[in-house]
Amino acid sequence: MYELIMWLETHVRVNSKTKMFCGCKNAVELEWDPNINTCTFCMGFPGALPVLNEEVVNLATKAGLAMKCTINNVSVFDRKSYFYPDLPTWYQITQLYYPIAEHGTVEAYVNGELKSFKIHRMHIECDAGKLVHAWNKTLCDYNRSGSPLMEIVTEPDFRTKEDVIEYLTELQKIMRFVGASNADMEKWQLRCDVNISLRLKWETTLRNRVEIKNLNSFSAIARAIDTEFKRQVKIYESGWTIDQETRWWDDEKWVSNSLRSKEDAMDYRYFPEPDLKPLVLTDEYIAERVIKELxxxxxxxxxxxxxxxxxxxxxxxxxxxxxxxxxxxxxxxxxxxxxxxxxxxxxxxxxxxxxxxxxxxxxxxxxxxxxxxxxxxxxxxxxxxxxxxxxxxxxxxxxxxxxxxxxxxxxxxxxxxxxxxxxxxxxGLRQKNDTEALAKIVDEVLANSSSQIEQYKSWKVNLFGYFVGECMKASKGQGNPKIFSELIKNKIG
Ligand SMILES: [Zn+2]
Structure with a gap:
């Protein structure tokens, strides 16, 4: 009776050599040593200025086109400010109002049926660092700080967990195909947050949604969707309503826990990034990156x-x-x-x-x-x-x-x-098709099989395969079995 309505926010790590706005190595796979790929910019030192990495723009444009998005001629970088130890700059550079790409579709086969899922938008942004909680301390590793990400937001087009998984599989293929990312979930190169909302089948508006975070495998996604569906049904059935909130999936216990509700949603004080000009892409630049076949x-x-x-x-x-x-x-x-x-x-x-x-x-x-x-x-x-x-x-x-x-x-x-x-x-594997030579073999085999021929003719015993097999043996496996069959049929009917 309840219908699942889902949409996805996926972060994909861009496979560029250097970070998004500085010359530090972009370690696509996590480094063992902390804080070795850092500089004054990605550590947030005052006065360090960003320089946009063209490779990131190139790969994001290709990825956007492969998702059949419109690539915007002008997109703008914004500052999203918040304070957290994994963010040394105290702001993240992202694209809120004018993303690089929007209005796309990704097609995928779900149980043999071709479905298409609409992409609402895709923007590029910087990643934060990584916090490691050890003993009673928290350690900061900024190797990832300032690394480029693509955030892809879909429309609420997903109805089953299979929809979600097949879409993500196709997205992964697209990213690898255009070389934008390896999109390996286990290495956190692709992370997906699933927004889940339930409604009765005949309803047309959306009810409150719950966003599930920390999903790092396809199987975890499937488990989280099943669990959240049951949780919301139970709440509706007992006469309550769902709070708009973000929940954290615990894949060891197969439960989700509330992370934050709508009430404590942060004010990020978005404003256009003053140190970067708008990103302008010409029609020629975009046309050169169109992917013909996916x-x-x-x-x-x-x-x-x-x-x-x-x-x-x-x-x-x-x-x-x-x-x-x-x-x-x-x-x-x-x-x-x-x-x-x-x-x-x-x-x-x-x-x-x-x-x-x-x-x-x-x-x-x-x-x-x-x-x-x-x-x-x-x-x-x-x-x-x-x-x-x-x-x-x-x-x-x-x-x-x-x-x-x-x-x-x-x-x-x-x-x-x-x-x-x-x-x-x-x-000696060449098949012999010389009918005359093969006919001689058939004659020899039949001449030595009088009792089998008698059985075959009188009792209609199924010995046809036997004759063909004998001929193949006699020809050391080189005779054409089709020709043998025809010849034998002609001789003994
Ligand atoms: Zn740097």
């Missing part, structure tokens, strides 16, 4: 055009190198189904065993090899049972060469094909 677009194409299975489409669209390999094989074979099947079974099995990633060798050479194997299969020169063997042999030779010489001259397409042909002949 992982989700590929996934759609693979499902609709190539008719791949859901899981295969998802896997092949996740990784940019895999895309390229897959698409280049299709150009050479015109066979998306077999290309997909080869990559997801044969190639993945080998990579898994060798613990290499997909860029292990030369992508070009891998494409030539796989394409040629598929083409031979489609010409009946190779059987589907031996394509794996051929590739494994190829891989083994390459590994050995790499180990011995630590070097490999990448073969061109023609040489790769010659190389594969030699492997097939050496292993």
């Amino acid at each position: 992982p989700i677009d590929r996934r759609k194409k693979y499902l609709e055009e190539y008719k791949l299975l859901d899981d295969d489409a998802r896997i092949l669209s996740n990784d940019r190198t895999l895309w390229d390999i897959f698409e280049w094989i299709i150009i050479r074979t015109k066979d998306p189904k077999k290309a997909c099947s080869f990559i997801t079974t044969v190639l993945f099995a080998i990579l898994k065993e060798s613990l290499r990633d997909v860029q292990w060798w030369s992508v070009d050479e891998m494409v030539y090899t796989i394409s040629h194997i598929i083409n031979l299969l489609n010409k009946d020169e190779l059987s589907s049972t031996s394509w794996k063997q051929v590739f494994e042999e190829y891989y083994k030779i390459m590994e050995e060469e790499l180990e011995k010489t630590r070097n490999h001259n990448v073969l061109n397409e023609k040489d790769t094909i010659d190389f594969i042909e030699k492997i097939i002949d050496r292993l």
